[in-house]
Amino acid sequence: MNKPYELQPLRLLGGWAVECNNFYECEPDSCNDFGKYFVEDLLQLTNSNYNLILDLGWYPDSDQNGTFKLLLIKDYNWEKPLESFESRNTKAIVDKIEYWTNFGFYQKYI
16 A cells, blocks of 8 residues: 655745645656645645735646646736746745745735
């Protein structure tokens, strides 16, 4: 039996709350249970002080040919994200999450 994957560690600065976390230390090209770990609702962080949402999903849901999609949203305006990033590389996604949640980056949107 395969050992379950651990949640992906993230370094977040203060002000961000984890609303949903299904983001695991699992690379898409080497995951044993793809449909369990690569779904639309992977991670959602909120910063209520500035009405920001950081949302991560896998699209199309459970599709091995899909990709991570990361969005930075302000004031629930999902139609016009402030930032958008796509990658199949978990490290690239982690780096972008940690960068976008840094006040030095997102202060231009407040």
